[in-house]
Amino acid sequence: MSDKSSAIIQEMSQMSLSQLANAYKIKEAAAEKEEARIRDIISGTAPSYPAIQLFNGLMYRYIDKNLIDSQNDYLKNCVFITSSLYGIIPAYGPIAEHRHDFHTKMSVDGQSLKAYWRHDYDDFVSKKGQIISLLSSEFEEVFSKKIRDQFITVKFMEEKDGQLKTHSTISKKARGAFLTAACQEQVQSVDKLKELTFSDFLFRPDLSTEHQLVYTKKV
Template sequence: MLTFLIPTAKEMKIPNESYPHALTSKSSAIIQEMSQMSPEELGKCYKIKEDAAQKEFGRIQAIHNNTAPAYPAIDLFNGLMYRYIKKELSTSEQLYLNQSVFITSSLYGIIPANFPIAEHRLDFHTKIKVQNQSLKNYWRKDYDNFVAEKEQIVSLLSSEFEEVFSAEIRQQFLKIKFMEDKDGQLKTHSTISKKARGAFLTAVVEHNIQSIETLKDLQFDGFYFLEDLSIDDQFVYIKKV
């Protein structure tokens, strides 16, 4: 069975329905560390302005005090990729999503797409230490262990998230690349990639993809698999514009 990994997003949109919030011991250690920081310290840590730092201070204190509501991660995140992921799913599509799609988080670790999380702002570039480790080092063993239990990982991650995994673990991933063909010139950039990741994931869920070979048959939002540019550990999808 294939397992798809996707990144978090900075932008969030609060869904209508909330759920109880729970933290693992590893996540609690991060919140404990951050809850001791003042808004000014958070601002320097995040490299954000005073009003944004004050907002984040409030979020962290709410999580720390167990008063923060939680929402399904895939509904809470509202970055460009997430806006291109189909949300209204059939029962079978929802089951596939729950079993096959996981989000890589710097606060929660690797979580199922619908795992309830609190509103927060944190990524692996944030300059904080937990148990004298960077966030990447802090999570590396857990991330590596997750992969060890899976048959095949399909990575829709940026380098920021892939670098949390050990180098030898990353070599096991099948990476997906998206390109646009404009008058014979192949181009890629973050906007193309983010939109295409969401559309790709939607197609994967809708077609109940179970194998690497069936990935090659996918067509979505004008993209199709291009064998000439693809290799064993990287599939390339192209769209003519």
């Protein structure tokens, strides 16, 4: 773990079981499991797993599992995951099981988690250059506005009876399908992203802007 990640773990190790439950917004019985995980991370006995195999949110469940399990080179080289505990890590970066996000109620060095990580997040983008963001607002807000304005974001919408709509479930599923398609086609440019079709989604140039790609599908 990096020094910054270790500082978070050390801070959480000082919490009582009730404080830990409050920080995670869970019951104390569930907090006992997290307390044990924290102890194992500190002692160095916690097993590690490739990050992209450990996260199980809706977006991740819509990434082709065969691509993930094959340690795909495109995922290795082009995809990075944001974490409130580990910072920004490669898709296959080794991490321990943990329950932690930017809604976790805690501070480190007198700062909120978002403020604590902001410089590191911004610095990553400054070194990497152009970023295609599939982030939820929770994670985009960690970056400074100046850096966020550089992102190319992706929006997914469904069209029914001539009306366009979007909601979080549509977006999360489509992000996974979009990343799968980009991986399968080995896309290396924004223009090539515009040619992708996935789960009946098509690029809509009439709705898109320089910094946002919009894809729609009819239902």
